[in-house]
Amino acid sequence: MQLDVNITGKSYESAAGKRHDVLAGVTFTLNAGEVGVVFGPSGCGKSTLLRILAGLDHNYQGQVVRSAGVRLGMVFQDPRLLPWRSVEENVRLAAPHVDDSRLSTLFEVLELSAHRSHFPGELSLGLARRVALARAFAVEPDFLILDEPLASLDSALAGRLRDQIATLVASRKMMTLLVTHDLDDAVRLGDRLFFLSARPARILHVETITTPRPTRSEQEITEIKTRLAQLDLANM
Numbered sequence: 001m002q003l004d005v006n007i008t009g010k011s012y013e014s015a016a017g018k019r020h021d022v023l024a025g026v027t028f029t030l031n032a033g034e035v036g037v038v039f040g041p042s043g044c045g046k047s048t049l050l051r052i053l054a055g056l057d058h059n060y061q062g063q064v065v066r067s068a069g070v071r072l073g074m075v076f077q078d079p080r081l082l083p084w085r086s087v088e089e090n091v092r093l094a095a096p097h098v099d100d101s102r103l104s105t106l107f108e109v110l111e112l113s114a115h116r117s118h119f120p121g122e123l124s125l126g127l128a129r130r131v132a133l134a135r136a137f138a139v140e141p142d143f144l145i146l147d148e149p150l151a152s153l154d155s156a157l158a159g160r161l162r163d164q165i166a167t168l169v170a171s172r173k174m175m176t177l178l179v180t181h182d183l184d185d186a187v188r189l190g191d192r193l194f195f196l197s198a199r200p201a202r203i204l205h206v207e208t209i210t211t212p213r214p215t216r217s218e219q220e221i222t223e224i225k226t227r228l229a230q231l232d233l234a235n236m
């Protein structure tokens, strides 16, 4: 299973007919078992890129090739749960074939067991994000897309959720692509980090981390972050 991305251009047209270039050159491959992280300034086109990779937007120049029959799991910044369905029903509707023990394990890892019968309106943003994650994992995806899953959570909550995501990602051999604004999250969760320029986005730098995620030491994480900060990518 592999994803081959070679996007040479993507633009939107305003109501007045003016062209707005968003992506300029984004080329990379991602293999099963790898976590790719997309890192770039606000508004540079990260969500646009994810929508193209998810197959939700076909209006771009270039090519995106992925193996046939790939099952996609997607978590958006806004959890997008059905408000009139319980937590458990939200997950089961997306994954009707999920078995009970898998569902219980997912709820346990994500600390949702006590919330199975709650409705989305009763949940905090952090809990709702975890339900969206449970829903994405319940479909047993081959390709998981996470659009800033830790945004707007306080740091203790974000840290816990990051660890839960790491546990779930390690439990299945799939391709994962994550967008984040946080270098620490990127270095802890990712295997390959794609640094994008300001809009129209092109890849400025790819950082490959060879040490397996669970065995990365705090020292190595600090060293990588220091080296990346010295590249001065914001001014490239």
Ligand SMILES: Nc1ncnc2c1ncn2[C@@H]1O[C@H](COP(=O)(O)OP(=O)(O)OP(=O)(O)O)[C@@H](O)[C@H]1O
Pocket (backbone or CB within 6 Å): 012, 013, 020, 022, 041, 042, 043, 044, 045, 046, 047, 048, 049, 199
């Ligand atoms: N449907 C659309 N029509 C027109 N312009 C759009 C559309 N969607 C996004 N844009 C514009 O494209 C640019 C990139 O948007 P996008 O949401 O992909 O960036 P982003 O990097 O994900 O932003 P952020 O970091 O703030 O989440 C922005 O200037 C945005 O206003």
